[in-house]
Amino acid sequence: MVDYRIDRRSGVATYLQIVQQTKQALRLGLLEPGDKLPTAREVVQATAINPNTVLKAYRELEREGLVEARRGLGTFVRKSLGTAPADSPLRAELHAWADRAHAAGLERDDVAALFTAVLDQRFPHDHVQHDEQHNKGDKA
């Protein structure tokens, strides 16, 4: 079971926080195919957020094919999210890049800003396609 923590000050829409935390749980293996997500009632009881927000998050997860709603039973995980293994070549390259950034005198915030800028450019928000292609690539 996953426990959602809502940060009202984060500036990230509440439903997106639920989407992201669910995906994080999928990546970390805390949620596996067949697992049931908490009901909207359970989530709002614990977080005091609006029920429609939870439903919106679950609809988004469903649209991305990660979960499915079974009538009268609840919402269940359909597939897990592949993660890049810790020793993947991508990680090694990123490591080398971070070393070069450090050598070039960039500070942590500079690196984060640069990375986020490129990330946003290459993986725009609200683009499910990217995510799905990414998953397929991982499995192949």
Place this chain on the structure above:
Amino acid sequence: MTDTAIEAAGLGKTFGRRRKRALHECAFRLPAGSVCALIGPNGAGKSTLLALAAGLLRPTEGTVTVLGTTPAAARERVAYVAQDKPLHRQLTIADTLRMGRDLNPGRWDAAVAERLVTDGGLDPAAKVRTLSGGQRTRVALALALGKRPELLLLDEPMADLDPLARHELMGALMADAAEHGTTVVMSSHVIAELEGSCDHLLLVGGGRVRLAGPVDDLLAAHALVTGPDGDLAPHTVVESRVTGRQLTALVRPAGPIGAGLRSGEPSLEELVLAHLRSPDAPALTLTDERREAAA
């Protein structure tokens, strides 16, 4: 069954011989199943509006329709908790809940009411007069939720509560809304208290409706603009300030925001404060076009 919880048309209320106007020409529609924040400064008319919807006051102009009928006819399906949480001081909590059961035959949900009381660690044998303000709020909410209302009207429900009890009772309210599709209207002058819990906003000020509609749509209809001082036409300006050469404004965009200006979606607090600081800004009422199936 109707898909509208509250509909007001030209609604107004004046009090006393001096004809002091508490509300004037209020028009809005609240869809069933929504959780609505009724926000406004002190004396804006929030309590009057709730009392009109509860059928405790009679409008002096216009109409208010509740659950498809008159407030009086809907009273059985409506629960109203007044700001001062009126309860019988000499009764015990158990007596109070028994009274709720007797007054609401066929509707009363004892389990819901009792759970709310026991979750707060309250002794059912305790007399109401021995309770703190927060504990009294809890009993009043238990009485209201036990009625299994279709519409729950709460006047400043969270004012007496410590942060923990506030979070927990708000959670209980949201759970009830999730399970039964209860429409909830909560008044407050603290925006942060209701942000996140409410999907609809009704902002009143000076006895009028300033903003009404789904929160997301209202936020999307506004932009917080910063940039060099200049003309903001053709946008509707709610509030604008100039500091040095820097312009900061909350506008309702009519087309793309001009070049050279940075624009972003305001927070709920920014939206509300801008409207309260500018009493002459035009009102905006948006209707809920998405028909969301309540699960």
